[in-house]
Amino acid sequence: MILRNYMYTAPEYFTREEVAQIHQHAVKVPLDVGRTGQGAGDPDGPPVDENYSALDGIRQSKVKWFTSPGEYQMPENIVQKINNVVHQGMEECGWNFDLSWTENFQYTIYEYNPDLPTGDYYTWHTDHGGEVHVDPNGLSHHRKLSMTIQLSDPLDYEGGKFQWLEPNPQFDRIKFGDKQFDLDKGIRTLPFSAQAIGSICLFPSWLYHQVTPVTRGTRVSIVGWYNGPPWT
Numbered sequence: 001m002i003l004r005n006y007m008y009t010a011p012e013y014f015t016r017e018e019v020a021q022i023h024q025h026a027v028k029v030p031l032d033v034g035r036t037g038q039g040a041g042d043p044d045g046p047p048v049d050e051n052y053s054a055l056d057g058i059r060q061s062k063v064k065w066f067t068s069p070g071e072y073q074m075p076e077n078i079v080q081k082i083n084n085v086v087h088q089g090m091e092e093c094g095w096n097f098d099l100s101w102t103e104n105f106q107y108t109i110y111e112y113n114p115d116l117p118t119g120d121y122y123t124w125h126t127d128h129g130g131e132v133h134v135d136p137n138g139l140s141h142h143r144k145l146s147m148t149i150q151l152s153d154p155l156d157y158e159g160g161k162f163q164w165l166e167p168n169p170q171f172d173r174i175k176f177g178d179k180q181f182d183l184d185k186g187i188r189t190l191p192f193s194a195q196a197i198g199s200i201c202l203f204p205s206w207l208y209h210q211v212t213p214v215t216r217g218t219r220v221s222i223v224g225w226y227n228g229p230p231w232t
Helices: 016-026 076-093 167-171
Strands: 008-010 031-033 062-066 105-111 121-125 140-150 157-159 162-165 187-189 200-204 209-211 214-228
Touching (some): 008 076, 016 062, 016 076, 076 200
Antiparallel strands (some): 008 200, 031 062, 062 105, 105 214, 140 200, 140 214, 157 214, 162 187, 162 209
């Protein structure tokens, strides 16, 4: 799908006090390994097979889940503020997605570890590949909108860049007989202003994106997915 905008950003949308509130709430939430699928109804959630682990070479990170309802749910003032900017971003970008259900928010930790071949990362992927998600009421949904909240000061780490691929530059100048694509022409990187602590970005869930390896320090973010009735 060709869109006018593929990324919406609101730099420093959350105050440092609100970011501290999220960190404080996350302290009591259990730590888990970042996964690449196999969840029971949630492709990023705990696997059906408890022996399953994230695939080597695709993702390396740790996560915590703000599950709702219960003691681990995201603070309500934060959820409401996220919902407000989602509505604003959808309107400004003209996406007009039909949204009806929000998955649990993921507190994601990317660290540099000198004992590993590389710092934490997540290679090119989409958040929606056609999977149907079933909500607690048994209704089917597709992921339509993804969001990320920056919880780390970009001066406190290196690497860990959020990048995405815009399809237009890759395909709108293909000539007959061309057999190679120059992906670099389609790579976009969040500007520093959009990586400031408290910033939020929104994008369609089918957009290819990645987090490059962290080479110093720790990058922490909140990831979330907004679902709606299956595409027809």
